[in-house]
Amino acid sequence: MSTSSIAFIGGGNMASALIGGLVQAGQSPQSLIVVEPSEAQRERLAQQFGVRADAEATPRLAEARLVVWAVKPQSFREAAAPCAAHVQRALQLSVMAGIRCDAIVAATGSQRVVRSMPNTPALIGLGVAGLYARPQVSDEERRDVERVFAPTGRTVWVRDEADLDAVTALSGSGPAYVFYFIEAMIEAAQEMGLDAQQARELTLGTFAGATELARRSPEPPQVLRERVTSKGGTTYAALTSMEQDGLKAAFVRAIRAAQRRAKELGDEFGR
Numbered sequence: 159m160s161t162s163s164i165a166f167i168g169g170g171n172m173a174s175a176l177i178g179g180l181v182q183a184g185q186s187p188q189s190l191i192v193v194e195p196s197e198a199q200r201e202r203l204a205q206q207f208g209v210r211a212d213a214e215a216t217p218r219l220a221e222a223r224l225v226v227w228a229v230k231p232q233s234f235r236e237a238a239a240p241c242a243a244h245v246q247r248a249l250q251l252s253v254m255a256g257i258r259c260d261a262i263v264a265a266t267g268s269q270r271v272v273r274s275m276p277n278t279p280a281l282i283g284l285g286v287a288g289l290y291a292r293p294q295v296s297d298e299e300r301r302d303v304e305r306v307f308a309p310t311g312r313t314v315w316v317r318d319e320a321d322l323d324a325v326t327a328l329s330g331s332g333p334a335y336v337f338y339f340i341e342a343m344i345e346a347a348q349e350m351g352l353d354a355q356q357a358r359e360l361t362l363g364t365f366a367g368a369t370e371l372a373r374r375s376p377e378p379p380q381v382l383r384e385r386v387t388s389k390g391g392t393t394y395a396a397l398t399s400m401e402q403d404g405l406k407a408a409f410v411r412a413i414r415a416a417q418r419r420a421k422e423l424g425d426e427f428g429r
């Protein structure tokens with residue numbers, strides 16, 4: 159994989175996370191072909207990774223063994239049209255939310271499609287990505303895709319394509335939920351008189367510690383939560399308030415809304 163060309167259609171956030179990982183893992187920047195209309199973003203790619211991106215699709219795309227689709231779902235059709243003539247022999251790898259394999263087959267002429275749903279901690283090698291492969295994708299090609307994601311963190315294969323909508327709602331969008339809770343905790347800390355640095359240190363330390371404890375412990379999160387919750391104590395007061403406000407149910411509803419939106423994106427922009 160490291161000597162053959164990989165093309166990226168779209169060179170934004172998610173593409174940058176994958177490109178950064180590939181370059182760090184030894185892929186030569188010259189072997190990466192990137193189509194990116196934004197001049198500012200092309201300059202960023204050159205500065206950060208030594209990758210020279212093109213403003214539009216060129217016949218050089220035909221050299222790529224793997225084509226990574228990293229545009230917004232809304233831009234997919236427009237982005238695919240000028241690339242289609244050059245990419246039909248390649249394995250297609252999408253990071254786009256919603257856009258289904260059938261739409262990628264129709265737009266590229268390639269039957270070999272892997273869909274993925276990464277998340278932004280990929281930028282620091284702590285991402286987790288869901289992956290789905292059409293039956294036409296070989297085991298070797300699956301391993302090639304795993305190698306693309308390896309520097310960005312973990313991967314989880316799903317068997318049904320529809321499960322990617324759930325992955326999108328859970329771990330794709332998930333970092334935003336975590337940042338939302340971090341924001342709320344920092345806001346509360348400051349309301350209670352702690353300064354900004356103390357608030358940040360205590361909040362981020364709590365998230366990191368609790369997450370690592372949940373990962374290492376054989377106990378389910380419910381038991382770990384109960385161990386924090388002394389009878390008649392402070393945690394009980396907080397959790398009772400959250401339950402009265404319907405926070406958990408609201409959170410589950412929010413994630414289901416994200417799952418529905420992922421499906422809608424496929425319906426709207428994947429035809």
Ligand SMILES: NC(=O)C1=CN([C@@H]2O[C@H](COP(=O)(O)OP(=O)(O)OC[C@H]3O[C@@H](n4cnc5c(N)ncnc54)[C@H](OP(=O)(O)O)[C@@H]3O)[C@@H](O)[C@H]2O)C=CC1
Pocket residue numbers: 167168169170171172173193194195196199228229230231233236237238253254255275276277278330331
């Ligand atoms: N951000 C996230 O947390 C995650 C995003 N995703 C998915 O990744 C995909 C990309 O998202 P993200 O990286 O955040 O978005 P970005 O906007 O950062 O990147 C998309 C890039 O594609 C460029 N672009 C627009 N039109 C075209 C075109 N016709 N040809 C080539 N490139 C084009 C955009 O340029 P310009 O800015 O000039 O329009 C932009 O630089 C989306 O489909 C999203 O669903 C998946 C998982 C997580």
Ligand SMILES: O=C(O)[C@@H]1CCC=N1
Pocket residue numbers: 255326330331
């Ligand atoms: O919000 C979105 O649509 C994209 C997909 C998952 C994370 N960001």
